[in-house]
Amino acid sequence: MTSGQAAPAAETQLKTRENPHSKGMAPLVLGSIGVVYGDIGTSPLYAMKESLLHVGGVPSASEIIGIVSLLVWSLIFVVTVKYVMLVLRADNQGEGGALSLMALAQKALAKPNRIIMGLGIVGAALFYGDAILTPAVSVLSAVEGLKVAAPGLDPYIVPIALAVIIALYAVQSFGTSLVARFFGPIMSVWFIALALIGLSHIGDAPQILHALNPINGFWFMTSHGIVGFTVLGSVFLAVTGAEALYADMGHFGKRPIQFAWLGFVGPALLLNYLGQGAFALHDPAVLPNLFFLSAPDWARVPLVILATMATIIAGQAVITGAFSLTQQAIQLGLLPRLQIEYTSETEQGQIYLPTVNWLMLIGVVLLVLFFQDSSSLAAAYGIAVTGTMVVTSLLAVVVFAYGWKWGLGLAVAVVTPFLLIDLAYLAANLLKLADGGYLPLVIGGCIVVLMAVWVRGVRLLNTKAAQQNLSLETFIKAMETSSVSRVAGTAMYLTSTPETVPSALLHNLKHNRVLHERNVIVTIRTENTPYVPLAERIDYRELAPGFARIALHYGFLEEPNLVQALIQLRETGVKFDVMSTTFFVGRRRIRSAARSEMPRWQSQLFIKMARHSYDMIDYYRIPANRVVELGTYVTL
Known part of the structure; x- marks a missing residue:
């Protein structure tokens, strides 16, 4: 029999969650630009370069246009149509993400369903794999810009990246409210820079505008055999942050997220990819450092600094996402109780989980030390996100059919095109298994085992207690x-x-x-x-x-x-x-x-x-x- 220390006063006031959607549209749009789009906003650092390099040798003009077409239409179809216009409507009291969608599907069926729970567990587990890979590949990509601006710093790329990553995780216990105030403005400057860089190069090769015709992307996919399929796995890097649109919906609301994408973020990304494509058409020799070489000489060092800040924000987004996801998993009985520290007296969603934080840091550091460069890490990137997207599509069928009363036939008809695209991306990324793609699957598999064992053990204990007591x-x-x-x-x-x-x-x-x-x-x-x-x-x-x-x-x-x-x-x-x-x-x-x-x-x-x-x-x-x-x- 034990007793503890002094209790909090009985007069503790009831806390109610502040409605984040009551702060006005402009602040919410700015906030969503900083938090929601941090991941997808840093994809121009590596997505175009990796896609073009996977062709092998020097790609022809038609191949460059075809690949840019795939990038452009991936953003339009996957991000704009699937997530911004459709999936964001599937909100659970304003919240999104794999576990929220799982809960919404369970509610739609009006009874617990093990298949639905299994899909939710898989989606959540794969997110952890993505959350470890994102800071590693993003920060390394940004710091590698020093190779262009100051080649003598090449041996220090990995140590600098590790220092940035360790600092990022070390400050998590202080909370994100102060840093978050700067996220929106910094990412806004980043997207403006992306758009300006893109616009400055489209005139180098105006034929890049042919990439707006989806037939060019379809031609590349169908005429290049296994190479076309391999490139598709790299093209997917451009949409790896799409799941964040849904997962972070509760912080800002769907309308600010939609406005930010349609009016600012989406156009900036499209302009940048078109500009990078035009620059590659004009001078194919720039491919190994395509993004940073596309900036003027005087702007490269500032761009490296800005890119590093943007990747830190992208890393922050998945770290806080992992904290929130773990809290949901604990409350839903999928994981044992972990220590949760509340870092804000007014914002309930600002939490810090020491165990999760330090385990993630260990994982990210090991990835950087093992792979050493962003291109090698990019090979491992994508499988976890595509897996989560497949889970989202499958759960969406249940929600659309039974929660929205569409009927199973209409729900399947609407979701099937997106599911086929998700499966194509997943199959393309599975080709990366031997190059490190197994890592997110191993991480996700371990999380699935932990959750499954915990759920089963708790159920057996409760059953035994009900029988014996x-x-x-x-x-x-x-x-x-x-x-x-x-x-x-x-x-x-x-x-x-x-x-x-x-x-x-x-x-x-x-x-x-x-x-x-x-x-x-x-x-x-x-x-x-x-x-x-x-x-x-x-x-x-x-x-x-x-x-x-x-x-x-x-x-x-x-x-x-x-x-x-x-x-x-x-x-x-x-x-x-x-x-x-x-x-x-x-x-x-x-x-x-x-x-x-x-x-x-x-x-x-x-x-x-x-x-x-x-x-x-x-x-x-x-x-x-x-x-x-x-x-x-x-x-x-």
Whole structure:
């Protein structure tokens, strides 16, 4: 039995999430330019160069035009039509991303579905692979511009990139609010620079405008055999940030994201790719350093600095995305509890997860040390994103068909063209497996295993508890005629199976031989929505004299806080004095059973994850000086 330190004051005020969409259209558009488009905005650094180099030798004029056509129409069809015009409409109370779409699909089917959950897990797991590769390839691409501006610095490219990356992860614990103020203006300057560079070169070879005809891209794909397919894997690098449009929707809203793309970001990227293509037509010798050589001599050093800042922002976007995704996964029961630090007193979405942060840093550093240059890293890039896009398309079919009431036929007809393109990109990127493309799959596979084992282990534990523990209804009836001593005060017992007697209650009765005058069974539920209105937060029921049940409902992006919930409950007339309440928490010690329903390696992995799970008292914000922990052994 242990107790903690001083609790927060009972008068802690209820926090409500500030509506980010109430700040006016202009700030939201500017913010989306800085955060949402950080990843896709840095793709001109490497997408065009890698696509042209994969042709082999010096590409002909028709080949350059064909490749630029593929880049242009990939942006138009995948980003503009699929994501900006269609997928952004599939919002879950304004939120997007793989897990939000999974929750939306589950809601549309009106019942849990393992296939839908499996797709959500795969999409989330692949995002982690992308989140590790993005900072590595982006920062290296930007710093490599020093080779053009100052060739003598070539041996220091990797150390400089590592210094930038380490600094980026080291400052995460301070929060992103201060830095985020500069994201929009910096990325706006970046996109203006992209557009100006592109415009300055289109006149070098006006025939590049033939790339606006999609037939040229189709010709290249159909006339170059396996080479055309290989190049398609590099062309995909131009749209690798498209998934961020959907994942970051909750921060800015779909209309600002749409306005930013259609009116500013999209045109800037199209102009830059057309300009790079024209420059390559004019002087094919510039291909190895196409982007930086396309800038005037006087602008190359400033461009390297600006590109490095842009790639830091791109890296920041996927880091914060990984934090948010992990929080969602924890709330949805896909991962064990991890330490979550809130870095802002006013913005609930600004969080920091130390474990995730440092694991990502280790992964990024190892990638940079192993691959050494952006071209090698680009070979590993793409598989994770294409996999996530395929998952998005499959889940979208369910949402369109059953959530929007389109019917299965219409949903399949609308999504199939996009799914075929996603699968083509995925197949093209799978050709990179031997060149490092296996890395995001290995990372994603490990995450899938961790999530699957955790979900299965928790389900087996809950099933065993429901089978072995006494029914709460039976227990309450037995206590009505029992002579057990009653003590003053309130006892609250946290449990995930409210229909049965919490093990902590049984242990308290067994060892202390007393019951409190008031016994409350508390269960915390996570819903398939990002946020739950305060009016629907609490379900309070009196079960019998001296017994009550509280079910707390939270969205998968919300912070569970027991004290705040009790304050809210008190405002409805149900009196709870936190300082006269004892919170009983069961501390389960899990052991492998001789005959487990899980393979031994899975049960051992689950036990290790459970042991490293973040403390329930801190996670649910329970007053530590009012807690009594009671341990018990459980076999799995």
